[in-house]
Amino acid sequence: MIVKKIKEIRQEIPENVQLIAVSKTKPTSDIAIAYTTGQRAFGENKVQEMVDKYAELPKDIKWHLIGHLQTNKVKYIAPFVHLIHAVDSLKLLKEINKEALKNNRIIDCLLQFHIASEETKFGLSPEEAKALLSSEEYTTLQNINIAGVMGMASFVNDDTQIAKEFGELHRIFTWIKSEYFTSTPGFKEISMGMSGDYKLAIAQGSTMIRLGSTIFGSR
Ligand SMILES: *Cc1c(COP(=O)(O)O)cnc(C)c1O
Numbered sequence: 001m002i003v004k005k006i007k008e009i010r011q012e013i014p015e016n017v018q019l020i021a022v023s024k025t026k027p028t029s030d031i032a033i034a035y036t037t038g039q040r041a042f043g044e045n046k047v048q049e050m051v052d053k054y055a056e057l058p059k060d061i062k063w064h065l066i067g068h069l070q071t072n073k074v075k076y077i078a079p080f081v082h083l084i085h086a087v088d089s090l091k092l093l094k095e096i097n098k099e100a101l102k103n104n105r106i107i108d109c110l111l112q113f114h115i116a117s118e119e120t121k122f123g124l125s126p127e128e129a130k131a132l133l134s135s136e137e138y139t140t141l142q143n144i145n146i147a148g149v150m151g152m153a154s155f156v157n158d159d160t161q162i163a164k165e166f167g168e169l170h171r172i173f174t175w176i177k178s179e180y181f182t183s184t185p186g187f188k189e190i191s192m193g194m195s196g197d198y199k200l201a202i203a204q205g206s207t208m209i210r211l212g213s214t215i216f217g218s219r
Pocket residue numbers: 022024045066067152193194195196210211212213214
């Protein structure tokens with residue numbers, strides 16, 4: 001099932017959209033099966049789980065941390081993480097920079113935006129992003145690279161609303177790029193779309209979809 005699902009999804013999505021296989025709560029044996037299809041990008045939302053799976057699995061896997069990250073846990077993933085999707089404070093960015101420096105790495109990060117109608121404490125507003133990116137401290141961070149933006153749409157059945165929220169994230173991306181990253185080709189990712197809404201996300205310009213249950217089954 002896993003192999004068939006991944007192949008189906010690859011067939012239906014454009015080539016410029018990257019598939020992140022979200023393997024949270026699933027055993028390493030499931031990841032190993034997905035790996036046989038050539039899948040290398042896997043997403044986890046818990047630090048400890050990602051560290052354990054990293055230790056067990058092939059080292060050419062690209063690990064994406066997609067969930068909220070606490071500053072005191074950055075050190076555990078800094079040696080190997082490929083992309084941190086949910087950065088929503090300067091404090092966290094500074095900690096990632098510090099640990100990246102210790103590991104002699106530059107770590108790619110995405111800024112998470114709050115685009116859903118639901119109340120959540122995670123994700124930046126455009127104003128907060130503006131304050132972060134124009135701060136003096138941000139410009140001193142040499143070991144992080146902001147590669148784009150990430151967001152989650154509301155958990156609703158209203159396609160129009162979801163499309164609108166994804167469209168909003170795309171507009172935020174375009175605005176940030178034109179304001180802060182004009183000469184930075186590395187700022188290019190829009191991480192949006194999960195199992196229930198990835199088609200809407202792709203229609204709104206997603207470059208990375210994060211699919212869990214549709215590949216690995218319900219959790
Ligand atoms: C769990 C999770 C996903 C995948 O969700 P599915 O609905 O299983 O595809 C994507 N993004 C984030 C941030 C997640 O936590």
